[in-house]
Amino acid sequence: MGACGVCRTDLHVVDGELPHPKVPIIPGHEIVGRIDAIGADVTGLNIGERVGIPWLGHTCGCCPYCLAREENLCDHPLFTGFTRDGGFATATVADARFAFPLGEVGSDVALAPLLCAGLIGWRSLVIAGPGKKLGLYGFGAAAHILAQVAKWQGRSVFAFSRPGDVATQDFARSLGATWAGGSDVMPPEALDAAIIFATNGDLVPLALRAVHKGGRVVAQASI
Numbered sequence: 648m649g650a651c652g653v654c655r656t657d658l659h660v661v662d663g664e665l666p667h668p669k670v671p672i673i674p675g676h677e678i679v680g681r682i683d684a685i686g687a688d689v690t691g692l693n694i695g696e697r698v699g700i701p702w703l704g705h706t707c708g709c710c711p712y713c714l715a716r717e718e719n720l721c722d723h724p725l726f727t728g729f730t731r732d733g734g735f736a737t738a739t740v741a742d743a744r745f746a747f748p749l750g751e752v753g754s755d756v757a758l759a760p761l762l763c764a765g766l767i768g769w770r771s772l773v774i775a776g777p778g779k780k781l782g783l784y785g786f787g788a789a790a791h792i793l794a795q796v797a798k799w800q801g802r803s804v805f806a807f808s809r810p811g812d813v814a815t816q817d818f819a820r821s822l823g824a825t826w827a828g829g830s831d832v833m834p835p836e837a838l839d840a841a842i843i844f845a846t847n848g849d850l851v852p853l854a855l856r857a858v859h860k861g862g863r864v865v866a867q868a869s870i
């Protein structure tokens with residue numbers, strides 16, 4: 648183990664707020680480490696290679712979703728740090744299909760959040776499309792990473808926080824957001840797309856109002 652980030656989901660697991668966990672369980676699913684043993688049938692990975700292990704730790708490979716390459720919807724998944732042991736330990740065992748080579752650029756600590764918040768944000772950004780004016784509702788772990796990616800891509804980021812959360816709005820602007828404000832106000836111009844990370848269904852109609860005709864609203868959170 649090189650590093651393992653702490654996700655809010657880990658806190659839910661430890662606090663017993665998620666149903667049917669594996670007990671006892673080792674939490675942690677933002678894992679960066681190096682391979683020190685490989686199973687007999689594993690190909691494409693090497694001893695000593697740096698890999699990342701994310702939340703989705705195993706899928707059945709035979710349900711309709713897996714066969715359609717939509718493994719995130721698998722009917723019989725296992726989740727790292729929740730229904731299979733995770734990374735808050737000196738070593739962990741991973742399904743090789745869900746151990747991703749990371750290369751040697753960047754520190755273990757810097758890369759660890761990409762295995763959850765980074766993956767969530769990137770998937771949402773792809774679904775949101777190539778629009779240049781992007782709204783992010785809920786400026787937490789995923790959004791603060793995604794804002795930097797979007798800025799690097801040449802997009803304008805509009806960050807929405809809880810009403811009155813000036814500290815988060817200032818943080819968003821420090822990462823390059825064009826505008827930051829409360830989720831209860833409209834942005835100064837119509838958006839091409841919006842991504843909702845906050846677990847609040849009331850944000851859906853607000854985001855729909857904020858985008859122009861034909862714009863996209865991606866509801867990432869479980870709302």
